[in-house]
Each structure stands twice: as structure tokens, then as C-alpha cells.
Amino acid sequence: MAFSKPFLEEVKRRNNLTDLISRFVPLKRAGSNMVGCCPFHSEKTPSFTVFPATESYYCFGCGAGGDAITFVMQSEGLEYREAVEQLAKLAGVPLEEEQNDRGRPLAPAVKKDRLFAVNKAAARFFYAKLQSPEGEYARAYLQKRRFSDTTVKRFGIGYAPAGWDGLCKHLHAQGFTDLEISTAFLGRAGKNGSMFDLFRNRLMFPIFDLTGEVVAFSGRRLSEDDERKYVNTSDTPVFKKSRVLFGLNFAKNDAQDGLILCEGAPDCIAMQQAGFGNAIATLGTAITGEHAHGHDDPCHHHRLFRPQLYLCYQDSPRFPSHQEGLRYRQRLRRTPARQGCHHQQGRSA
Numbered sequence: 550m551a552f553s554k555p556f557l558e559e560v561k562r563r564n565n566l567t568d569l570i571s572r573f574v575p576l577k578r579a580g581s582n583m584v585g586c587c588p589f590h591s592e593k594t595p596s597f598t599v600f601p602a603t604e605s606y607y608c609f610g611c612g613a614g615g616d617a618i619t620f621v622m623q624s625e626g627l628e629y630r631e632a633v634e635q636l637a638k639l640a641g642v643p644l645e646e647e648q649n650d651r652g653r654p655l656a657p658a659v660k661k662d663r664l665f666a667v668n669k670a671a672a673r674f675f676y677a678k679l680q681s682p683e684g685e686y687a688r689a690y691l692q693k694r695r696f697s698d699t700t701v702k703r704f705g706i707g708y709a710p711a712g713w714d715g716l717c718k719h720l721h722a723q724g725f726t727d728l729e730i731s732t733a734f735l736g737r738a739g740k741n742g743s744m745f746d747l748f749r750n751r752l753m754f755p756i757f758d759l760t761g762e763v764v765a766f767s768g769r770r771l772s773e774d775d776e777r778k779y780v781n782t783s784d785t786p787v788f789k790k791s792r793v794l795f796g797l798n799f800a801k802n803d804a805q806d807g808l809i810l811c812e813g814a815p816d817c818i819a820m821q822q823a824g825f826g827n828a829i830a831t832l833g834t835a836i837t838g839e840h841a842h843g844h845d846d847p848c849h850h851h852r853l854f855r856p857q858l859y860l861c862y863q864d865s866p867r868f869p870s871h872q873e874g875l876r877y878r879q880r881l882r883r884t885p886a887r888q889g890c891h892h893q894q895g896r897s898a
């Protein structure tokens with residue numbers, strides 16, 4: 550999160566939600582709340598409610614809800630950052646410097662070339678590890694999923710070993726600095742100051758941008774004891790998680806008939822191997838969760854390609870029900886560029 554909590558609170562405090570929403574929809578008082586017709590779905594009986602006490606809103610018809618920031622995002626189709634900046638401007642709150650998660654100013658920028666280089670070196674390392682004796686279990690998983698050697702090569706699938714610092718040591722030996730490694734989200738400094746790997750004992754899927762550079766990784770767990778099924782690169786100067794979809798570099802030329810959005814890299818690769826060249830995947834994150842946290846929509850690419858989008862998601866705690874899928878589809882329908890999304894339930898592994 551790039552903004553500090555006090556800053557966000559100040560921005561929200563100085564923007565009166567009822568006034569903000571009244572600019573879009575006429576609101577009427579109903580007890581201590583305000584009601585009106587929902588700006589996000591078409592209705593004749595007002596089910597859109599603003600709660601001044603909590604500075605929040607909720608539509609009992611379509612489930613749209615949130616605070617001033619989400620309202621600006623939803624109503625104007627803005628990204629989180631843009632919405633916050635717009636609200637800050639409206640209320641005359643000066644913008645603060647970008648900060649990292651711990652509230653410190655961001656470290657001096659690492660050159661993008663170096664980030665591409667360090668990612669490429671990491672991808673080669675993971676690929677070599679998959680072919681080594683250490684990668685035996687990972688290879689067995691790939692065999693179970695019936696991924697051919699050609700597929701493994703085409704997608705550059707690799708293995709991040711279980712040790713703590715194999716990759717960091719390898720990258721150091723290649724001349725990469727701690728700052729370059731940590732900026733690329735490949736390693737982090739531990740309490741004693743030495744670097745440790747952020748991907749451990751995982752099947753590694755490099756994520757390519759549309760020009761074919763490795764910009765990030767999606768790491769799938771190999772041990773069910775690992776709490777997180779996927780660990781993905783966080784945002785870096787060359788990678789915005791909410792903007793990049795896995796496999797789009799391969800799928801972009803097959804997008805005429807629409808894109809099939811799968812739940813993770815392995816599903817996307819399986820589909821591609823089976824002949825669906827138009828399969829892509831979100832990066833192991835729930836599309837709904839991304840929204841809730843104010844990130845961009847994975848269907849953002851829809852604006853670029855404007856094809857039909859088919860959702861191929863299984864029921865999972867992160868994407869709990871068909872109902873939610875339908876709600877998501879409804880949300881996509883709110884903007885004309887995003888029409889034609891279909892939700893299809895399927896199985897994922």
C-alpha cells in the first residue's frame with residue numbers, strides 16, 4: 550500500500566460521502582441513512598443506501614459497497630491510486646511521498662534493465678534446478694499434470710529449491726546487489742542482514758510481459774503444508790500484479806475468439822497445451838479480493854483486447870461461490886468495454 554494510514558484517513562475524513570455521491574445520484578433521507586437509485590445497476594426502487602455514520606455505502610440490489618475511495622473507483626473507472634489522488638485534490642489534502650509497506654520512503658530506484666536482467670538470471674536458475682536431482686519432486690508434479698517437455702521449455706517452468714538462500718547466493722555470484730535482488734522481490738534481508746530467498750520449494754512460473762521479458766514469477770507450492778498455494782512477485786518497478794496476466798504474451802495472438810481466464814499458471818498452461826492458445830490466468834489471487842483491496846481489475850486487459858472473456862474458476866475459499874462469480878460478472882458489465890464476460894465453473898488444481 551503506497552499511502553500511509555493517516556493520509557488515507559485524512560482524505561476520507563475531508564470528503565463527505567453523502568455530498569460526493571449526491572453529485573451522481575439524488576439521495577433521500579431515510580432515518581439516519583440516505584437512499585437512492587443505484588448508480589451501478591439499473592433499478593426503479595431505491596436499494597442503494599449511504600450510511601453517514603460509517604461513511605460507507607451499500608447496494609442491497611447488486612452488492613456494490615465500500616467507502617469514498619471505492620465509490621470513485623467504481624463510478625469513474627479509476628484505479629485505486631488515481632481515486633485517492635482525485636479525492637485528495639478535491640479536499641485539498643497535499644499528496645504525500647510514496648512509501649513502502651513499512652512507512653519508509655521508497656529506496657532509490659533500481660534501473661529497469663537490471664530488474665529484467667536479475668529476473669532472467671533467476672528464471673535460468675530455476676529452470677536448471679528443475680532439471681537437477683533437487684527438482685525430482687517438482688518434475689513428478691509436472692508429470693502428474695501431464696506437462697510435456699516442450700511445454701516446460703516453452704513456459705520456462707522451473708523449481709525454487711527448498712534451501713534458504715540458493716538463489717540469492719547464485720545472483721550475488723553473478724554480480725547482482727542486495728538492492729537489485731530485493732527490488733525484484735526475489736530475496737529479502739533477514740534479521741542478521743544476510744539475504745534469503747522469497748521463493749522456496751515451489752514450482753516456478755516466469756511471467757513475461759508482452760515484449761517477452763521476464764518481469765515476475767508465480768510460485769506454486771509443492772508441499773500441502775505450505776499455507777500459501779501461490780506466492781507471486783509483489784509490485785516492482787517492472788511489474789504491476791493487477792495489470793499483468795499470466796500467459797497473455799502467448800495468448801495475445803489467439804485472442805480473436807476471446808480469452809479464457811483460469812485460476813493459476815498451471816491451469817492456464819494445461820489449457821494452452823490442450824490447444825486453447827487463448828488461455829490466460831490471474832496470478833493466484835481472487836479477482837474479487839483484488840477489488841476489495843482496491844486494486845485493478847484483472848479484466849483490465851479487456852480494454853486492450855476487447856474480446857469475450859470466459860472465466861474458468863473453481864469454487865474455492867477465495868472465490869467462494871457461483872453467486873460471487875455472477876456478481877463479478879455483473880460488475881464487469883457496468884462498463885461497456887467489459888461486456889460479454891461469462892462465468893464458467895470448472896475444476897482447478
Ligand SMILES: [Zn+2]
Pocket residue numbers: 587588589590597608609610611612613
Ligand atoms: Zn446496485
